[in-house]
Amino acid sequence: MTVAIVGAGLGGLTLARVLHLNGIDAAVYERDSSRGARGQGGMLDIHSGQRALREAGLIDRFHAIARPEGQDMRLLEPDGTLLLREDTPDDAPSARPEVDRADLRGLLLDSLPEHTVRWGHTFESAGHGRAHFSGGRSTTYELLVGADGAESRVRALLTDARPAHTGQHVVELGIPDIDRTHPGLAAMVGRGNYWVLGDGQSLSAQRNGDGRVRVYLSFYRTTADWIATSGIPFDDPAAARTRLIEEFAGWDPRFTALIAACDDTVRPRSITTLPIGLTWPSTPGITLLGDAAHLMPPVGQGANMALLDGARLGLALATRPDDFPAAVRDFEREMFDRTGAAARMSADMQELLTAPDAARRMLAFFQPA
Template structure:
């Protein structure tokens, strides 16, 4: 971007997409500030394992100069999939990654975020800085209002702040809606020694078993950890109707065992034997397509722009969004030109991906027959 001074750029959210954008900008000598509401990098667990696709997530890592570092941490063997019969636990399909294929190597989300954080200049992320609102101004800049009552002004504000983005309302009235599917998450530590039967079921990558309105997914993470997702096609308040307090993990376990009656006992043991409690994760999506009229000085990336079901695309697209936006900001003559160029690529791409992800969720958790 040719200007007398480099623009003031703020990224709201220190997730994978926002950090990728910051890293690529800094590689090109541009300054950027990332505002994150969490108090520190390790304020909460970062979630499960991600498969990085060659044309999206890995392409973004290449642009960030981090692809070799990624491969040093990644688990190519994690691209293995086993599909089991829910009633017998017999293997219905088994996909093993080919050694000579590009593949989709797995990496823990926390490891990937750590790699990105280590790659950007110290002080780039301002922790414990929660944004409450964004206001585009008549001069083409944006005002960031923080929850502590302070405000700062930038030439560009990038909303990389996820499903419940505080930046999105500056561009769009769209709000996430419930998909009809909830994931209950639990975890297993030191699986090869403490949970060998589960380790055998899952193999080196992921295991899937599904019935009508019910699905179990178990996924290898690093350090011998397996994370399990119990998918339910139910109303969002399913636990209220069942009289279950989500904070009472034994009551949740008992109810889930009722809901998975008729399943093989080795699969029901996933409900019985977790080393952690259960975390309720209702799945929300933005409308597809989600678009907006261009507004100078503000844009979105990742889940803030195109929240979709978690079927393997979200993190990859967020990182590609970040890389594409950074490259546009470097190449185009103005902020407005850069944002228009970026949105002209990102919006059609995300619309297609959101449609595919919705179909993927229907395939992952089939509706119960009437």
Template sequence: MKVTIVGGGLGGLTLARVLHVNGIEAVVYELDGSSTARDQGGTLDMHEESGQRALRAAGLFDQFRAVARDEGEALRLLDGRGVVHLDERPDEPGGRPEVDRGELKRILVESLPAGTVHWGSKVTAVEPSAITLSGGDTVEADLVVGADGAWSKVRPLLSSARPVYSGLSFVETHMSDVDTRHPDLAAFVGPGSMFALDDGKGVLAQRNGDGRIRVYAAVRAEDENWVATDVVDSDPVQTRLRLLEIFDDFPELVRALIADGDGVFVPRPIHALPVGHRWPRVPGVTLLGDAAHLMSPFAGEGANLAMLDGAELALSLASHDDVESALAAYEAAMFPRAEQAARESATNLVECFEPGGAARLAGFMGSGQ
């Protein structure tokens, strides 16, 4: 069986690894020039029933535990006036330790045979049984898997759906060496995450394992290009001032996460595929992760589900006599679980940024739901 994976993110790499464990080799084609070619993003909480399950199937659970942070489960939740609605620092691990996305990717890449990932490979065309690369080479396969994210080139073979702007945009920034340079803010955020939520806006901060705090200034905006055109520009000083004006009614410690940062600001409009996105079975091709079920980050499920998709698809291929039976079984299980998570994510996005969002979220989390 020849498996071609388009996209070398966490989902595609998990698929390649679990296939390898089960004696099936695959090739991953990834546009990035290397696994460290760009910033890999923030920290992830790995769920027992999804991300951790995938890591166990990959035989990499111990390597994950070696770099995971149980203290990262801590959460402080306040509103735009500074009222603390939840300040949770579990005495015992709660089953969802944090791990830096870059560390997780490193573990997966290092677990694969040399040459499995073809870095710097731009896929220009896709068919159910083949892909074409930018140099003109065509690669034939028994199965093409789209693990290529939100704007997947593989998805159009299966579905006409495209990501839709959610009405919420982030501006991402970060603070380095926080324990030395910003000890007050390190203490304020704590070892995990801090959310300050108000009507139509909020500041989300998460502690990373490299001494950084990653900060997301969230603003509800009708125009998905608004943060890129009217807030963020090439002048970090002006960008910072605009953000501080937007959050001028927030507590000073929250504003300081913007004011005292490293001066790098990245606009990130939040998109999602329709809840319940699915497709009829098409021979020789399928999707996983964001390519299949892009959702907002407000359920904490994106990376977890991508990795579970990769593991479950690999196990299905290993346990069925033919590719089509394996794909049918994989998709039958993936569609409903993705729909449930996407629905939760869409609901949470709305409720977090409506009046009383902080109190409502604290009540929800305090109830153990």
């Protein structure tokens, strides 16, 4: 049996790895021209996804690249009031360690046989057991798996659902080599996550394993066209930083100092989600996983669900290698239940973050009475 996986993200690569361990042929078709063609984003909080890495035989290698100290957290209000500080003891279990997304993806890529990933393949269409890619290329398959992210093209083969704007926009900035260039800010942010929650906007900073601190400015209750209508010149990094600092006028100067210290990386993006509890009729020969199946707010669940999707689908196919349609039905039933609950939890967290008293409500979440 041949499995064609569209998308070399975490879910697709985990599926390929589990299939490889179980002797099932799979190829991953990725639109990027190479593994280093574009950045892979910041840190990931891996918790339930560790079960998937264990099934993939990679848990020890994962712990070798993970950062348990990344579990440290500081929560503040815009006036600088420190509400919560949690520092991870050196001997604490790695229940939710942080890991650079690029490192985790690299671990998965390195675990696969050479040529499993076919770079430079942009999916265009599929039907009658054949997938078509840009440049006139095509391949046959027994099962086509859409692991191609939020803007999945494979999804249209199963459902008309499309991602919808949540009311949130995020602007990503960053400070490289922060310990050397801005030691005071480095000490303020600490080893893990730093959150400042205000009314309708927030600032978070996240230390990466390469010494870079990624700074995320979130604006809630915005319209879908906010990037174009905000008046912030995102194509001019210096001017954009100035305008973003103005958006945080009245906040403690330490927070605007973080923005001022950032380099010329300025990446605005709209946050979208798929409907909570999205399902589709099981269709022989096609399925979805990861963000293609259940795009949810970026609050710590999506990557874990994608890893579990890949492992669970791989094990289902390995258990029923002579009946792929039944294996896919079993997988989809489990995925719908599991990720529906995760999506509801993520939506609740998103609602908390948009509340006028978000910081105090977040404190109550982490320290319930």
